[in-house]
Amino acid sequence: MPPRICALCKEARAVMKRPKTGQIVCRACFFWVLEEEVHQTIVSHGLFHPGERVAIAASGGKDSTVLAHMMKTLNERHNYGLELSLLSVDEGISGYRDDSLETVKRNQQQYDLPLKIVSYSELYGWSMDEIVKEVGRKNNCTCTFCGVFRRQALDRGAVMLDVQHIVTGHNADDVAETVLMNVLRGDVARLGRSTDISTANEGDSMVKRSKPFKYTYEKEIVMYAYFKKLDYFSTECTYSPAAYRGHARTFLKDLESIRPSAIIDIIHSGEALTIREDVKMPTLQVCDRCGYMSSGPLCKACVLLEGLNRGLPK
Numbered sequence: 183m184p185p186r187i188c189a190l191c192k193e194a195r196a197v198m199k200r201p202k203t204g205q206i207v208c209r210a211c212f213f214w215v216l217e218e219e220v221h222q223t224i225v226s227h228g229l230f231h232p233g234e235r236v237a238i239a240a241s242g243g244k245d246s247t248v249l250a251h252m253m254k255t256l257n258e259r260h261n262y263g264l265e266l267s268l269l270s271v272d273e274g275i276s277g278y279r280d281d282s283l284e285t286v287k288r289n290q291q292q293y294d295l296p297l298k299i300v301s302y303s304e305l306y307g308w309s310m311d312e313i314v315k316e317v318g319r320k321n322n323c324t325c326t327f328c329g330v331f332r333r334q335a336l337d338r339g340a341v342m343l344d345v346q347h348i349v350t351g352h353n354a355d356d357v358a359e360t361v362l363m364n365v366l367r368g369d370v371a372r373l374g375r376s377t378d379i380s381t382a383n384e385g386d387s388m389v390k391r392s393k394p395f396k397y398t399y400e401k402e403i404v405m406y407a408y409f410k411k412l413d414y415f416s417t418e419c420t421y422s423p424a425a426y427r428g429h430a431r432t433f434l435k436d437l438e439s440i441r442p443s444a445i446i447d448i449i450h451s452g453e454a455l456t457i458r459e460d461v462k463m464p465t466l467q468v469c470d471r472c473g474y475m476s477s478g479p480l481c482k483a484c485v486l487l488e489g490l491n492r493g494l495p496k
């Protein structure tokens with residue numbers, strides 16, 4: 183059988199079928215088309231303005247490593263005029279985050295970007311390892327502490343870096359999964375904002391957050407990282423439990439295997455939803471204790487911290 187030719191350049195030998203579109207493409211065209219799709223997402227949503235200082239939330243995992251690589255590439259190729267930096271949160275999970283942070287430190291050298299690392303220990307007086315020792319490994323409980331603290335830790339790191347905008351590596355699969363999860367839970371307030379590409383103050387956050395990979399398939403991010411031989415860390419979190427999100431993920435992967443457009447279709451469905459006016463939405467205020475954004479008098483991080491500190495041996 184003759185080698186298949188790339189559907190885009192019509193010259194080079196195709197090396198892959200794009201999971202998102204089914205197109206047969208060569209390596210160079212795949213890099214180009216994926217980067218330019220992300221560029222289109224950035225431009226069509228007016229994500230950035232020239233001169234803006236933007237922090238890339240870098241975990242050392244595939245998504246944020248590809249994001250750092252692409253943000254740097256696109257910033258230079260299209261003259262966005264952004265001042266980029268890397269921002270990492272050290273949750274204090276030995277055998278997981280310590281190793282992935284080593285990857286981020288190498289990425290800092292490879293991409294020549296400033297890096298700020300903030301840690302739970304320094305911000306809250308507790309590492310995740312210590313929290314787990316205190317509260318045990320109850321199913322979703324560990325993830326709740328980690329998620330709430332990370333959200334605020336990223337905000338605090340952004341303030342230290344003097345940036346008002348963070349980009350994260352959340353991809354199309356993550357967004358579709360969140361839509362599904364909120365439908366299944368009946369969480370209308372979260373459902374309403376789950377497809378927003380940018381959130382000025384989503385939940386408890388006071389810094390703008392954006393997801394340039396909102397329409398980028400996870401499988402294509404993995405392929406990009408693989409073909410580009412990017413340096414990333416690929417171990418699962420030691421405490422990652424069989425959370426509800428895991429079931430939504432499995433369901434989504436099953437749907438994708440039958441119909442690859444399922445991911446983008448769910449995102450489009452989420453985007454088309456409007457929330458009835460009489461549905462009660464949380465109102466944002468400032469936490470009485472730490473001054474960060476909150477949907478009640480105390481933010482979730484302070485409530486969790488109070489519980490932890492009360493349980494401490496005197």
Ligand SMILES: Nc1ncnc2c1ncn2[C@@H]1O[C@H](COP(=O)(O)OP(=O)(O)OP(=O)(O)O)[C@@H](O)[C@H]1O
Binds near residue numbers: 240272356
């Ligand atoms: N410890 C961290 N420090 C900085 N940013 C983080 C951290 N953990 C997660 N993030 C940000 O949140 C995004 C989504 O995180 P999630 O935990 O869902 O990991 P993921 O989908 O495996 O992403 P990645 O492959 O980048 O680790 C990441 O892409 C990254 O931008």
